[in-house]
Amino acid sequence: MPGCPSARWLAVLLLAGCRPALPPADPAMVAEWMQNYYGLVRAERLSPPVASRVLAYAAVALYEGYSAAAPALPSLAGRLNGLDSLPRAAAAARIDPVITALAAERTVLDSLFAEGLPATRAALARLADSLEQARLAAGVPAAMVEPSRRLGHQIGTAILSWAADDGFDSTRSKPYQPPTGKPEYWLNDSPVDEYTSQSINAASEFVVLDNPSASLQPGAASERALAVNRPKARDLRSLKAVNPVGATEPWWGTLRPFVLRTADECGPVPPPAYSTDPASVWYQEAARVLEVSRTLTEEQRQTVLYWADNAGQSGTPVGHWLSIGSQLVSELGLSTERALEVFTLATLAQADAFIAIWHAKYVFNTVRPRTYIRRTMDPNWDPVITTPPFPSYPSGHAGQSASAATVLTGLLGTVAFVDSTNLTLGHPVRRYPSFQAAADEAALSRLLGGLHYEVDNVESQALGRCIGAKVLDRLRTDSTAAAAR
Numbered sequence: 001m002p003g004c005p006s007a008r009w010l011a012v013l014l015l016a017g018c019r020p021a022l023p024p025a026d027p028a029m030v031a032e033w034m035q036n037y038y039g040l041v042r043a044e045r046l047s048p049p050v051a052s053r054v055l056a057y058a059a060v061a062l063y064e065g066y067s068a069a070a071p072a073l074p075s076l077a078g079r080l081n082g083l084d085s086l087p088r089a090a091a092a093a094r095i096d097p098v099i100t101a102l103a104a105e106r107t108v109l110d111s112l113f114a115e116g117l118p119a120t121r122a123a124l125a126r127l128a129d130s131l132e133q134a135r136l137a138a139g140v141p142a143a144m145v146e147p148s149r150r151l152g153h154q155i156g157t158a159i160l161s162w163a164a165d166d167g168f169d170s171t172r173s174k175p176y177q178p179p180t181g182k183p184e185y186w187l188n189d190s191p192v193d194e195y196t197s198q199s200i201n202a203a204s205e206f207v208v209l210d211n212p213s214a215s216l217q218p219g220a221a222s223e224r225a226l227a228v229n230r231p232k233a234r235d236l237r238s239l240k241a242v243n244p245v246g247a248t249e250p251w252w253g254t255l256r257p258f259v260l261r262t263a264d265e266c267g268p269v270p271p272p273a274y275s276t277d278p279a280s281v282w283y284q285e286a287a288r289v290l291e292v293s294r295t296l297t298e299e300q301r302q303t304v305l306y307w308a309d310n311a312g313q314s315g316t317p318v319g320h321w322l323s324i325g326s327q328l329v330s331e332l333g334l335s336t337e338r339a340l341e342v343f344t345l346a347t348l349a350q351a352d353a354f355i356a357i358w359h360a361k362y363v364f365n366t367v368r369p370r371t372y373i374r375r376t377m378d379p380n381w382d383p384v385i386t387t388p389p390f391p392s393y394p395s396g397h398a399g400q401s402a403s404a405a406t407v408l409t410g411l412l413g414t415v416a417f418v419d420s421t422n423l424t425l426g427h428p429v430r431r432y433p434s435f436q437a438a439a440d441e442a443a444l445s446r447l448l449g450g451l452h453y454e455v456d457n458v459e460s461q462a463l464g465r466c467i468g469a470k471v472l473d474r475l476r477t478d479s480t481a482a483a484a485r
Helices: 007-016 028-044 049-068 097-112 116-138 142-163 281-294 298-306 316-331 336-364 369-376 396-412 423-424 435-448 455-477 478-484
Strands: 417-418 431-432
Touching: 028 049, 028 097, 028 316, 028 336, 049 097, 049 142, 049 316, 049 336, 049 396, 097 116, 097 142, 142 396, 281 369, 281 435, 281 455, 298 435, 316 336, 316 396, 316 417, 316 423, 336 396, 336 455, 396 435, 396 455, 417 435, 431 435, 435 455
Parallel strands: none
Antiparallel strands: 417 431
């Protein structure tokens, strides 16, 4: 038989037969999932924290499904909080890692997107089916399909059981009353009409050139980011659309982290003391925001819009960094195993960043620049884009971008790259000399846009770098660590 060992292994062959090698896994499979997540989060109008959780469990499912049949990719079981063990392939079993990974992914996403829009669920099914068909066409034996699917389903079910204990469900109906009585406390005072589309009727949604929710027009009032234009049912629990007039996920900091020991393991120092004294640090922080806004260049305005990643209008910051990662798979010629590590570790770092940042946000409950500046400096001032509905300190964009950049740098080194994520929003591609440079620009955009004080960014970037370093230290494989040195 061509390719079979000779007489020396005859006894083994008589018992087991000659097993042909499986076709190599295509890393484009990983890139396809990373790219499609952006669109799914955008379609469902998820808030950034909720998006980060969904994508973290999805990443672990794809990783663990592949790992179960590919010993070169070590399992994360025993290294992620609460995930002690997962089903594995029997020693003599013939299991395909790609089909197993797809089955695990499909099992997790079918559950996490159970409340999703019909188009979202259909898109998930089409992607999973097309990737499995491509794998079969590559030459995976038909006899391996059902055992691989079965193992993948078992892994996905175990991951769903793990997810059910992270505290998310208990936050769905937990009431929240923002603190009052002190001027430093955050309040949601952005006008409601900034979030509402002006081109929707009962029959259809349509796009016109001057629709501000469809295009961002530099220099015009209509460039403000109008976020929610397709209402979803009020009784949804897991996939609610972002609520611009409420407080976004006030209990998110109570969720079980994925890698951090506690939500405050990398916690920031307290912000400067609130004051209206022009000589105070706090006043000077706000004065800096006002000064920047009054001297904003067109290039800086485009930076604000590029990194806005508004909930309801985009794939959120997590989706943006996953989109960057998907582009790197082909640009850098990553193997499937390396692509899965990049996808999973970057996603877990961002998910933990949201838990840590949201924990701090609702501990300090810091007033936003819009409120403070209108109160003490200029009653008519507005930021470039809509202020999101949660406290200011620390910055979510700065922290989660720093966490992603730290992981990507640790896994791939300092490399230049091109980001084409926002072509669909009308922005040309951007080129960066490093992941850190992109993260720095994302953080700066929040100051330029008038959404954050500089201290919000500085302290949150430190937090994000701390989280990224801990994810690398606790999850990076020996082979990845060696490659990064």
